[in-house]
Amino acid sequence: MIEHWIIISIWVLAGVILGTIAGVLPGFSASVAIALLLPFTFAMKADIALCFLGGVFAGGLFGGAITAILVKIPGAPSNIATVFDGYPLSKKGMAQEAIFVATLAAAIGGLLGVLTFIFLSPVLAKFALRFGPAEEFWVSIFALTTLASLSTGNIFKGVLSGLFGLFLGVIGLDPVEGRARFTFGRPELCTGIPLAVALIGFFAVSEAFSLFEKKGVGRFKKYEGRKGVFFPMLKWVFTKPLLVLSSAIIGIITGLLPGTGGSVAGILAYNETKRFSKKREQYGTGILEGVLAPETAANATEGGALTPMLTLGIPGSAAAAALMGTLTIHGLIPGPNLYVNEISLVHTFMIGLILAQFLLVPVGLVGAKVFTPLLKLSNPVMGSIVLGLAIVGTFALTGTHSGLLILLFCGIVGYFMEKFGFSRAPAVIGLVLSYTVEYSFQLSTSMAGGVGSVFRYFMSRPISVVLMVLCVLSLATTVFLELKEKPTIPAED
Amino acid sequence: MTMQRSNIIVGSFILTVSFLLFLVTFTFEGRQLGRIFPQVILILMMVFSAVLILKELIKRTRSQGEARSSVIPMTTLFAMGVAFVYIFASFIVGFYVTTALTLTVLPFTLGYLMKTEGEAQEIRGRWSVALMRYFLIAFGFCLIVYLSFTSILKIHFPDGLLM
Numbered sequence: 001m002i003e004h005w006i007i008i009s010i011w012v013l014a015g016v017i018l019g020t021i022a023g024v025l026p027g028f029s030a031s032v033a034i035a036l037l038l039p040f041t042f043a044m045k046a047d048i049a050l051c052f053l054g055g056v057f058a059g060g061l062f063g064g065a066i067t068a069i070l071v072k073i074p075g076a077p078s079n080i081a082t083v084f085d086g087y088p089l090s091k092k093g094m095a096q097e098a099i100f101v102a103t104l105a106a107a108i109g110g111l112l113g114v115l116t117f118i119f120l121s122p123v124l125a126k127f128a129l130r131f132g133p134a135e136e137f138w139v140s141i142f143a144l145t146t147l148a149s150l151s152t153g154n155i156f157k158g159v160l161s162g163l164f165g166l167f168l169g170v171i172g173l174d175p176v177e178g179r180a181r182f183t184f185g186r187p188e189l190c191t192g193i194p195l196a197v198a199l200i201g202f203f204a205v206s207e208a209f210s211l212f213e214k215k216g217v218g219r220f221k222k223y224e225g226r227k228g229v230f231f232p233m234l235k236w237v238f239t240k241p242l243l244v245l246s247s248a249i250i251g252i253i254t255g256l257l258p259g260t261g262g263s264v265a266g267i268l269a270y271n272e273t274k275r276f277s278k279k280r281e282q283y284g285t286g287i288l289e290g291v292l293a294p295e296t297a298a299n300a301t302e303g304g305a306l307t308p309m310l311t312l313g314i315p316g317s318a319a320a321a322a323l324m325g326t327l328t329i330h331g332l333i334p335g336p337n338l339y340v341n342e343i344s345l346v347h348t349f350m351i352g353l354i355l356a357q358f359l360l361v362p363v364g365l366v367g368a369k370v371f372t373p374l375l376k377l378s379n380p381v382m383g384s385i386v387l388g389l390a391i392v393g394t395f396a397l398t399g400t401h402s403g404l405l406i407l408l409f410c411g412i413v414g415y416f417m418e419k420f421g422f423s424r425a426p427a428v429i430g431l432v433l434s435y436t437v438e439y440s441f442q443l444s445t446s447m448a449g450g451v452g453s454v455f456r457y458f459m460s461r462p463i464s465v466v467l468m469v470l471c472v473l474s475l476a477t478t479v480f481l482e483l484k485e486k487p488t489i490p491a492e493d
Numbered sequence: 494m495t496m497q498r499s500n501i502i503v504g505s506f507i508l509t510v511s512f513l514l515f516l517v518t519f520t521f522e523g524r525q526l527g528r529i530f531p532q533v534i535l536i537l538m539m540v541f542s543a544v545l546i547l548k549e550l551i552k553r554t555r556s557q558g559e560a561r562s563s564v565i566p567m568t569t570l571f572a573m574g575v576a577f578v579y580i581f582a583s584f585i586v587g588f589y590v591t592t593a594l595t596l597t598v599l600p601f602t603l604g605y606l607m608k609t610e611g612e613a614q615e616i617r618g619r620w621s622v623a624l625m626r627y628f629l630i631a632f633g634f635c636l637i638v639y640l641s642f643t644s645i646l647k648i649h650f651p652d653g654l655l656m
Binding site: 405411 | 499500503507514517518521522526527528530531534535537538541542544545548565566568569571572573576577579580583584588592595596599600603604627630631634638641642645646648650
């Protein structure tokens with residue numbers, strides 16, 4: 001038993017380190033890191049794999065803060081708001097203080113998010129056990145409408161991206177009758193587009209192609225630490241409970257909404273804490289509060305995003321969708337039944353996530369000095385390594401030529417989507433939800449025989465009606481936001 | 494190419510492909526229900542791509558967030574071509590040989606041969622030194638893959654000509 005936990009701790013630590021490294025490297029986010037490392041979990045036990053990738057998730061959300069502070073380049077979208085005060089602090093000679101605060105904020109925010117996940121998810125799972133096909137259908141539709149309303153930049157592009165993901169999900173056999181659709185006579189397409197391969201293609205391969213665009217090496221700044229900084233910073237963070245709590249709440253709520261993640265949470269928390277702060281005019285000039293708020297919020301999204309993923313099978317973010325891929329390659333189906341059939345796995349994952357937040361502190365403190373030299377690697381070298389890893393990983397997962405072609409197809413499409421302003425996250429979430437939406441609709445149609453029509457069947461179930469109302473409200477918000485020309489927030493891919 | 498113009502081109506592309514795929518749905522065998530969902534998705538794709546095109550045609554001023562260029566650089570197209578060759582060649586020539594070659598040629602071509610004036614370069618000086626360094630990185634990569642996948646995970650990659 002103790003041996004098992006030691007193994008898990010080692011893998012969580014490895015995950016946090018690899019996630020932080022991925023975060024430090026510009027262009028890599030938690031989702032890219034999880035997608036790339038997914039094939040390595042192939043031979044692991046499901047609980048160890050989940051804990052390892054949970055560590056990657058935590059490290060990936062935080063790692064970019066280091067470069068955001070040191071060289072004004074957020075390593076991942078979740079750290080964009082950290083630049084606003086982090087870099088000015090670095091210019092003032094307070095880089096170490098900023099990195100320490102970011103590390104502590106990430107750990108505390110992550111911990112609060114995970115605690116919410118621990119307490120909220122069993123309740124949600126218990127509630128979701130009452131779901132029939134009608135509720136499953138509407139909850140998936142609700143996730144899709146939310147995705148559309150929160151998609152970055154152009155709403156129509158967000159919707160098109162989500163629809164493209166849904167379309168990819170219908171390739172293969174019909175879920176009820178088992179007849180081939182869009183296979184064009186190719187038997188290898190009958191099993192559909194494998195989620196894990198699509199994830200690696202959309203996130204890793206497309207990112208490799210983007211790296212080939214940027215020649216030369218990244219910006220590198222040598223970081224030297226001083227002694228006696230950690231404890232004063234720890235003390236300072238504990239003097240700001242309200243700031244931490246409010247930022248964490250923003251992060252958790254943002255994480256719960258499909259398609260959003262650390263970047264949205266970080267910017268929201270930064271803006272909101274600035275609005276209510278007595279020192280609001282000092283924000284942007286280099287104050288520690290400007291690092292504490294976005295980092296807490298960005299890392300709190302982890303717990304929020306995992307809650308709907310594990311309980312309802314609806315990923316709250318691109319990284320959560322990537323984690324869902326881990327469950328599927330281990331033959332597990334996310335949803336309320338996971339809390340009935342695989343409860344020990346869920347508990348191990350929860351403990352692993354808590355452990356990851358604690359391990360973030362030493363990794364973060366040491367990471368600034370150890371990982372930043374990686375920025376010296378040239379972009380073509382990094383791109384080649386990512387491409388190589390993606391191909392190796394896909395071959396390990398599928399072992400077929402067609403799997404590699406699907407990977408390349410997803411990579412090229414993902415690259416062009418990013419190039420033309422289409423976020424990749426809605427496509428991946430659409431692909432994840434496609435089966436549930438269609439299967440639950442077909443089941444609802446079959447079950448509607450007794451009441452006359454599908455609509456009557458939907459209206460006969462109270463939870464379904466509530467979800468339908470939520471869908472209408474979500475769509476109305478989408479139209480409202482589009483008319484109001486909402487500000488652009490960078491994509492969370 | 495501006496983002497406004499590219500939106501029209503991309504929108505038209507999606508509209509055309511969605512329409513063609515919509516026609517394909519009529520060839521599906523079996524009951525009607527199996528084709529409804531794909532048809533709904535494709536109709537929505539057609540509608541939203543049409544809206545995207547119309548919006549761009551009506552819109553006179555570009556929004557700040559979308560004013561970026563969307564030109565596809567030659568380096569990326571070259572990398573895509575190499576990736577295609579890599580996938581096909583790995584089954585014929587052998588996985589490890591192809592991987593070592595690709596991971597040497599790709600960064601050497603893009604990072605050394607296609608360098609631009611005044612750009613920060615990782616490797617300066619003689620081409621042979623650069624090539625050797627890239628080869629060592631590729632060799633290291635293959636070694637890690639061999640140890641982790643072939644030795645530990647027992648995943649067998651195509652041998653190709655090595656057999």
